[in-house]
Amino acid sequence: MTIEDGNKTETKQDNNKAVTALLSNIGRVFLDFLASTGRVALFLSQALSQGVRPPYYGHQILRQIWEIGYLSLPVVGLTALFTGMVLALQSYTGFSRFNAENVIANVVVLSMTRELGPVLAGLMVSGRIGAAMAAEIGTMRVTEQIDALTTLSTNPQKYLIAPRLLAGVTMLPLLVLVADSIGVFGGYVVSVYRLGFNPALYLKQTFDFMEVQDVTSGLIKAAFFGFIIALMGCYHGFNSRGGAQGVGKATTYAVVSSSILILITNYLLTSLLFEQG
Amino acid sequence: MTPKFSLKNLHKSFGHKHVLQGINLEIFTGESMVIIGGSGTGKSVLLKCLLGLIPADSGSLKMDGQEILKESMAQNEARLQDIGVLFQGSALFDSLSVWENVAFRLIYAQQMSRKQAKLIALQKLAAVGLSESVANLSPAEISGGMQRRVALARAIATQPHVLFFDEPTAGLDPIFSSVINDLIRGCVKELGATALTITHDMKSARAVGDRIAMLYDGKIIWCGPANEIDTCDNPYVQQFIHGSATGPIHLETELQHVA
Numbered sequence: 001m002t003i004e005d006g007n008k009t010e011t012k013q014d015n016n017k018a019v020t021a022l023l024s025n026i027g028r029v030f031l032d033f034l035a036s037t038g039r040v041a042l043f044l045s046q047a048l049s050q051g052v053r054p055p056y057y058g059h060q061i062l063r064q065i066w067e068i069g070y071l072s073l074p075v076v077g078l079t080a081l082f083t084g085m086v087l088a089l090q091s092y093t094g095f096s097r098f099n100a101e102n103v104i105a106n107v108v109v110l111s112m113t114r115e116l117g118p119v120l121a122g123l124m125v126s127g128r129i130g131a132a133m134a135a136e137i138g139t140m141r142v143t144e145q146i147d148a149l150t151t152l153s154t155n156p157q158k159y160l161i162a163p164r165l166l167a168g169v170t171m172l173p174l175l176v177l178v179a180d181s182i183g184v185f186g187g188y189v190v191s192v193y194r195l196g197f198n199p200a201l202y203l204k205q206t207f208d209f210m211e212v213q214d215v216t217s218g219l220i221k222a223a224f225f226g227f228i229i230a231l232m233g234c235y236h237g238f239n240s241r242g243g244a245q246g247v248g249k250a251t252t253y254a255v256v257s258s259s260i261l262i263l264i265t266n267y268l269l270t271s272l273l274f275e276q277g
Numbered sequence: 278m279t280p281k282f283s284l285k286n287l288h289k290s291f292g293h294k295h296v297l298q299g300i301n302l303e304i305f306t307g308e309s310m311v312i313i314g315g316s317g318t319g320k321s322v323l324l325k326c327l328l329g330l331i332p333a334d335s336g337s338l339k340m341d342g343q344e345i346l347k348e349s350m351a352q353n354e355a356r357l358q359d360i361g362v363l364f365q366g367s368a369l370f371d372s373l374s375v376w377e378n379v380a381f382r383l384i385y386a387q388q389m390s391r392k393q394a395k396l397i398a399l400q401k402l403a404a405v406g407l408s409e410s411v412a413n414l415s416p417a418e419i420s421g422g423m424q425r426r427v428a429l430a431r432a433i434a435t436q437p438h439v440l441f442f443d444e445p446t447a448g449l450d451p452i453f454s455s456v457i458n459d460l461i462r463g464c465v466k467e468l469g470a471t472a473l474t475i476t477h478d479m480k481s482a483r484a485v486g487d488r489i490a491m492l493y494d495g496k497i498i499w500c501g502p503a504n505e506i507d508t509c510d511n512p513y514v515q516q517f518i519h520g521s522a523t524g525p526i527h528l529e530t531e532l533q534h535v536a
Contacts, residue, residue, distance in 0.1 A: 147328075
């Protein structure tokens, strides 16, 4: 065997090792993903099975409704307002090239109700509420408050998780309804006061072309997003370990995982809800 | 006489870390048992096994003659109703006021009216030397020593027959430590409760314990009356109680797997 042959064999072996390492890494990531999915499913099933059984903690549900619903209004409202305004401006610049400025009202209302309202509200609430849930529950975990709950004859899943899931599922659609309205209003303000549209005509176009399904699809998406935000916030908080650093990680994971899941779910729901349309 | 708690050959591991390696111990009704041992020797793990918060791997763990290692969640919840726990860091709920913390089990587990529960909470706060003025404060607004007293009031609020104390004097100054020790002793006597305290504070161990057991290397290496610990001939115990750096106990620098 020549030196060149030997070098070739070595290179081939190195390549094989690299491919094996790559495949084993992919396999490990996939197995980790499956294990995580299983853990989340188990966590959810425990929370739901505990949540449906009495006693029900009304004050905890109301507190979460207040936190998720009422206290998120400013951030969701501002996001929707400026999104609607920018949408009107951008649509005007784009559509004026084709002399199609008159469809701006339709673009704003469809974009807001079908996509931007639920997705942006979901992402904003994920940052605000998902992080807060993970931080609060995570701190309770590392300071033994969750253990204390158990020893005080109170199931932590029932007391902490179920109310948040319920509030998430019910409050996000309401927030999105508000976001839709404010977003459309933002588009109206820019179109009428900056771009010189006729107010009555703008409103007529808005309501003429808007269908019930546009709004309901956004609300259905919002309910899913609310569920995802609450689930990820609670799951990562509940399973946080190792003091302040662990709580920090749980908060990051909660926001990142819920944001990604919102975007993936949004695509899946859009294809499902508008398959015929 | 059936012991209140009977632990036989109890094992618990976290991965390759074998924390409990065959614990044998009996705690009798009405006695105050103290388990001492260095940091990371598994005292808290043992306590959490007894509470059902961490499942033990093998062995036997009985309370009132009933095996509790394989109890269901509902059985565990029912058993915990007669147990009060004082956690190391007090573990008070930040979102609730001091009196709501004390009355937590009365309101949420026993469905007592808030008015009645508050009255009992105020009585318990008075029993641990806290005035009504702190009742409406949040836990963050009171000192660490006061938080520990509130946690003690919460533990005794429902007059349980079993009390667990996890490092009750950790992080407190000597005066507050003595106050907490006296309160623990008083509460245990008044309730006629069976108490288990885990600590590495020897002053506290002597003050609250009828019997003391020492945990080392995952096993109980010595157990006897509290007044005999100073004269026992176990070199591990002697090194521990005198806080000597030299002796058979090796200081380990392993990573702690479980808090």
